[in-house]
Amino acid sequence: MSERADWTSAREAILYQSCCSCGAAQYFPRAFCAVCGGDVTENRASGEGRVYATTLVCRAATAETRAHLPYNIVLVDAVEGFRMMAHGEKDLAIGDEVVARFEPLAGRIVPYFVRR
Amino acid sequence: MSFITGVGLTSFGRHEGASSLDLMSRAAELALSDAGLVRREIDGVLCGYSTVSPHIMLATVFAEHFGLKPSYAHAVQVGGATSLAMAMLAHHLVDAGVVRHMLVVSGENRLTGQSRDAAIQALAQVGHPDYEVPLGPTIPAYYGLVASRYMHEHDVTEEDLAELAVLMRRHALAHPGAQFHEPITVADVMASKPVALPLKLLDCCPVSDGGAAFVISREPTGEARIHVRGCAQAHTHQHVTAAPALGELGAQIAVARAKAIAGLDIADVRYAAVYDSFTITLAMLLEDLGLAKRGEAAALARAGHFSRDGEMPLNTHGGLLSYGHCGVGGAMAHLAETHRQMTGRAGARQVRDASIALLHGDGGVLSSHVSMFLERVR
Numbered sequence: 103m104s105e106r107a108d109w110t111s112a113r114e115a116i117l118y119q120s121c122c123s124c125g126a127a128q129y130f131p132r133a134f135c136a137v138c139g140g141d142v143t144e145n146r147a148s149g150e151g152r153v154y155a156t157t158l159v160c161r162a163a164t165a166e167t168r169a170h171l172p173y174n175i176v177l178v179d180a181v182e183g184f185r186m187m188a189h190g191e192k193d194l195a196i197g198d199e200v201v202a203r204f205e206p207l208a209g210r211i212v213p214y215f216v217r218r
Numbered sequence: 219m220s221f222i223t224g225v226g227l228t229s230f231g232r233h234e235g236a237s238s239l240d241l242m243s244r245a246a247e248l249a250l251s252d253a254g255l256v257r258r259e260i261d262g263v264l265c266g267y268s269t270v271s272p273h274i275m276l277a278t279v280f281a282e283h284f285g286l287k288p289s290y291a292h293a294v295q296v297g298g299a300t301s302l303a304m305a306m307l308a309h310h311l312v313d314a315g316v317v318r319h320m321l322v323v324s325g326e327n328r329l330t331g332q333s334r335d336a337a338i339q340a341l342a343q344v345g346h347p348d349y350e351v352p353l354g355p356t357i358p359a360y361y362g363l364v365a366s367r368y369m370h371e372h373d374v375t376e377e378d379l380a381e382l383a384v385l386m387r388r389h390a391l392a393h394p395g396a397q398f399h400e401p402i403t404v405a406d407v408m409a410s411k412p413v414a415l416p417l418k419l420l421d422c423c424p425v426s427d428g429g430a431a432f433v434i435s436r437e438p439t440g441e442a443r444i445h446v447r448g449c450a451q452a453h454t455h456q457h458v459t460a461a462p463a464l465g466e467l468g469a470q471i472a473v474a475r476a477k478a479i480a481g482l483d484i485a486d487v488r489y490a491a492v493y494d495s496f497t498i499t500l501a502m503l504l505e506d507l508g509l510a511k512r513g514e515a516a517a518l519a520r521a522g523h524f525s526r527d528g529e530m531p532l533n534t535h536g537g538l539l540s541y542g543h544c545g546v547g548g549a550m551a552h553l554a555e556t557h558r559q560m561t562g563r564a565g566a567r568q569v570r571d572a573s574i575a576l577l578h579g580d581g582g583v584l585s586s587h588v589s590m591f592l593e594r595v596r
Contacts, residue, residue, distance in 0.1 A: 110348050129459065130349055155370075157362030159354065160412040163338035167354035172412075175359050177367075177459060187350050187459050196370045212353055 106131060106144075109213055114204045116147040116213055118184045127183035149202035150218065151180040153194050166208035173207075176200075178215055190215035220312040222305075222444045222592065223319070223435040224253025225554040229395035230428035230542030234330055238268035239283050241325030241429030245547065246284055249431035254439050255319055257284070262317030263291040264304045266324035266546025269340045270331035280323065290317050297344060297581025298493055300324070301430075301549035302449070302588035305577075308434040309446040318436050324546035325429025337425045344582050346457045358422050358496065360458045360583040362414035365498035369416060371464055372505075376416050378516030379497035380407035383420045383539055385519045386494060389526070390536025392567045397426050397542035407497075421497040426542030430550030432557070442561045447574070448480025449590035458583040468587035469506035469578060476589035482574065484508040487591075489559055489572035490530050491552035493580045494537040503578055504532075507589070531569040534559060549579050560594050 108117040120127050123140030135142050154177040162168040176190040178200060189205060189212050198217055205214035226248025228241060236244075242265065250256065263286060265277045273279050277291040290311065296303045301324070308320040328337055338356050345351045345360065368374060384404055390396035402420060410419040433439075434446070452468035452475070455461050477483060490509055494500035504515040509530060510523075518524060524532035535541045535555035538548050558564045559572035577590045 110352065130346060130457070155363040155367040157359050157366055157417075158412070158415040159356065159359045159362070160415065161338075161356065161358070162354055163335050163342055163356055164354070170354070173354065175353055175355055175363065175414075177363055185459055187346075187353055187355070189353060196366060208352075208354060210352060 109204060109211055112211055114211065116149055116186065116202060117144055118147050118180070118182055119144050129184040129186050145182070147180050147182050151178040151200055153190070153196050153198045153200055153215070154179050154185060155196060156190070156194055158192060164208070170207055176215055186213070188213035188215055191217065220309040220434050220436065220446050221438045222432055222446070222557055223439040223442065224249045224251070224255065224433040225557040226252060226431040227395065227551050227554040228325070228429045230426040230544055230551070231397040232330055233327060233427040236327055236427060238271045238326045238331070239280060241327060241427060241544070242280055242323050242431070243284050245325050245429035245431035246321060246323045249321065249323070249433050253433040253435065255433060257286055260286050260319050260321045261289045262308070262311060262320035263288045264308055264320060264322045265293050266300045266304065267293055267295050268326045269337070269545060270327055286321070296586045298495060298549055299579040299581030299586040299588045300546045301553060302577055302579035302590050303451065305432070305434065305446070305553060305590060306449045306451065306588055309449060312434050312436050320434045321431065322434065323431040324550055326545040326547060327427045328544050329425050329427045331427070334425060346459065350457055350459060356414060358414035358417050361496045361498055362417045363458055364584065365416050368464060368498060368502055372513040374501065374513055374516065376408060377404055379421055379501055380404040381516040381519045382494070382497040382500045383407045385524055386533060386537040386539035389534050390540030393535045393541060396536045396540055397424055398536070398540045417496055417498065423495050423538035423543040423548070426544040426548070428542055428544035428547050430547040430554055432550065432553060443595045444557055444560050444592055445595055447482065447591040447593040448476050449588065450475030450479055452587045453585065456582055456585050461584060467506055467584050469503050469580065469584070472587040473507045473578065473589040476591060480591040482591050484576070486574050487530065487576045489556060489569060489575040490532045491556045491575060491577040492532060493549055493552070493578060494533060494539050495543065497539070499580060500537070502584070503580060507576065507578055526567055526569055534564065534567045534569065553577060556592060560592060
């Protein structure tokens with residue numbers, strides 16, 4: 103996939119795709135809907151969601167990420183209907199209503215969820 | 219029909235100076251000897267992969283090195299499910315008459331051949347390259363996410379998970395080839411260094427050097443008559459971000475298919491060999507497979523149900539958690555141990571009755587699953 107105007111290319115944005123045929127939302131970009139094969143449109147997400155899972159990472163594999171230890175990696179179910187991985191406040195719990203900000207990590211920016 | 223006619227397993231841990239090919243060769247030699255076969259009788263080779271020495275044609279690299287000229291050979295890559303995926307493929311190829319004696323082999327100097335950081339970093343790449351890996355996850359982090367959700371939905375505690383680490387360690391104490399020989403307690407697991415909470419160091423399998431092999435043949439080559447009764451796979455996703463809900467994971471799908479193919483039920487199983495990369499992996503798979511009720515794997519472990527003399531002996535060699543994990547060979551050790559149990563050759567670890575075994579492997583982040591029933595026939 104070519105560069106997208108989201109956090110993976112240093113823009114403070116979360117993008118997702120929705121299917122023109124079946125309406126399914128997907129986070130990992132593709133040229134088609136992974137449910138039905140239909141055409142997709144790209145949308146900017148509100149950044150709002152709910153925590154699905156969390157893990158506090160205390161052992162990293164690279165020097166760049168080690169400098170940030172410990173950090174909380176979360177899976178968030180966005181209100182738009184897709185799930186994404188991100189960072190978040192260390193005390194986030196499953197079920198918390200959250201909203202995305204962006205924080206630096208290892209020379210880039212990553213989505214960082216805080217309680218709403 | 220297909221029969222597992224021989225198994226070979228090296229010790230796991232440190233094998234200073236041994237390459238992946240060396241470890242594969244040692245395991246292959248043991249498996250051939252166990253099957254009573256010589257090199258020229260092997261007409262098929264399946265192998266896994268080596269993260270230390272990646273190669274686009276590992277099976278033929280190995281065949282040349284070991285001295286084989288097979289009529290069928292290639293590598294297979296399904297992460298932690300590779301072991302049983304190879305066994306399943308070997309079964310079907312042998313059953314279809316394509317191959318007479320398939321050598322399945324893997325080995326890796328994953329511990330001494332690279333730094334721990336390199337090993338952890340290499341494995342983290344199963345994550346999505348753009349939308350997961352840049353967040354600095356590790357394999358324990360992917361499983362830490364799953365663990366947090368599973369514990370949340372099913373009231374499982376960290377102490378519960380620790381029971382499974384303690385059980386695997388107790389089993390490893392009875393196997394001279396295991397990487398770890400010091401007993402541990404639930405308190406030790408709880409006090410071990412945090413890795414990706416809720417997972418701590420002793421909830422995680424180690425990185426090991428080691429090798430494993432087995433031969434799957436059209437006919438028995440000796441007295442052992444252990445045949446593949448039925449097997450099946452399920453693949454629901456690759457990345458944890460795209461995983462289905464906990465109640466819809468591939469283990470349940472794969473085992474349901476395997477039961478139908480084998481005409482067996484969980485009540486028929488006498489020995490279990492289940493992938494245990496982390497304590498959470500083992501707890502979830504035991505419950506998904508139906509070897510424990512939802513949320514009860516730890517209680518059963520505590521009560522001795524999965525012990526050598528319990529109702530459902532499990533991973534009596536110590537599993538990945540305590541025998542060790544050298545990559546693809548790690549879960550091949552489960553099959554090697556199962557074969558030794560089924561043929562009454564497990565020595566001090568021998569269980570009463572291993573006439574029917576259920577094996578299960580998981581690759582990625584509960585992404586790829588293979589379930590297999592083995593049966594001893596007369």
